[in-house]
Structure formats: C-alpha cells, structure tokens
Amino acid sequence: MFVLILGAPGSGKGTQGTILAGHLGIPQVSTGDLLRAAVKAGTPLGKKAKGYMDQGLLVPDSVILGLINEILDSEQARGGLLMDGFPRTVAQAMAVDRILSAKGHRVDRVAMLDVDEQELAQRLLGRAAKEGRSDDNPQSIQQRLRVYHQLTAPLIAYYESQGVVRRVAGMGDINAIQQRLRIAVA
Ligand code: B4P
Secondary structure, eight states: OEEEEEESTTSSHHHHHHHHHHHHTOOEEEHHHHHHHHHHHTOHHHHHHHHHHHHTOOOOHHHHHHHHHHHHHSGGGTTOEEEESOOOSHHHHHHHHHHHHHTTOOOOEEEEEEOOHHHHHHHHHHHHHHHOOTTOSHHHHHHHHHHIIIIITHHHHHHHTTTOEEEEEOOSOHHHHHHHHHHHHO
C-alpha cells in the first residue's frame, strides 16, 4: 500500500505518519528528515538544500526528483510506503505516479490533515522552543505557509481527480487524530 500524508507545515505529518506506518506495517519515509540528515552530514545534496530550507522555501524539484527516485526505487519501498512530506509539487506528484506505475503500483490513499493556520504557527513555534530547528522561526514559518498554499495545496485537486483523497480533522488529541486517520486510509 502506498499512502501519502498531505498537510501544511506543522499539520502533524511526521507525528501521525510514524504511528500510522507502524500500524500499517509499512516503512515511513520523510523527505524533510532525509534532507535534514543530508544537511547535517554536509553531503552535496545537503549543501544544495540548506539555504532553501532555512528560508522556508521548497528545495527545487531539479534537486529533489533524484531523491524521490532513489526512495521509490529502494528495496524498502517494494511492499509499500508511507510518504511523509512528499510529493510537495505537482511535478513531484507526476514523477511519483510515473515511477510507481512503471512498477505496477499507484498512490492508494492520500490523507489530508486539516489544521487551522493559527494552530499551525503555534505548534511550529512550540517545536522551535523545544528542538531549535533552523526553519521554525516566525519569518520562515510564514514563508512555508505561503509556499504550501501556492505549490503544495494544488495536489489536493490533483489527487481528488484520482479519487484517493480522504480529509482528516487534524486538531486536538494526537491519538484521536490517529484513529480518524486509520479509518480514512482503510
Ligand atoms: P518537513 O520536515 O516535511 O517539515 P514540516 O512540513 O514542518 O512537517 P513536520 O512533519 O516536521 O511537522 P509535524 O507537522 O509532524 O519539511 C521541512 C522542509 O524540508 C521544507 O520546508 C522544505 O524546505 C524541505 N522539503 C521537504 N520535503 C521536500 C520536498 N519533497 N520538496 C521540496 N522541499 C522539501 O509537527 C509539527 C509540530 O507540531 C511538532 O512539534 C509536533 O509535536 C506538533 N504536533 C503534531 N501534532 C500535534 C497535535 N495534534 N497537537 C499539538 N501539537 C502537535
């Protein structure tokens, strides 16, 4: 099963994705986590990505498409995958569709986490206080929200046309959200 968790920054993609992947028995892959690891390790990918991430911009598709290809081509993705934080643009979604369909697969479910903007900013500022992530500052958060509306939200219509989108209320208790998610992707 190939499941995608879609939502604005701070909507709970990582938080919910980890629990849901365990429940479904499939690996979870987050491009955000992979990029942060690449930045930390100082790899060529990390060096290219860092400036964009810190400013709250998406890493360009020309840089990310190789990573997506690597993920979907990997041994761990053979039996299904929970995709957390990617695709994030229509070009990335088309690439995912192309790679999966060449392997006889498709995106089976897209869970769209709905959270109020005010709550999103509060969560990200809360994480900044705890973890100090370099892109969790007020300027970058506003930029990430703008970029989300401009480049990532169009994916909802893209996947609605495939009939695979399930909207999930993403506010409130983490366990209650998880229960709703499980029903949505079943
Ligand atoms: P991501 O790592 O995906 O970061 P994110 O959108 O902020 O979501 P994340 O998963 O971390 O947060 P979550 O909502 O779980 O991306 C970071 C950057 O990498 C992007 O800006 C971009 O530059 C780059 N990037 C990544 N993928 C890319 C791609 N495919 N193409 C181009 N660029 C890419 O949680 C947020 C906080 O809320 C946490 O502190 C959590 O504890 C809290 N929280 C979660 N659920 C809660 C709840 N129910 N109640 C209260 N708090 C909650």
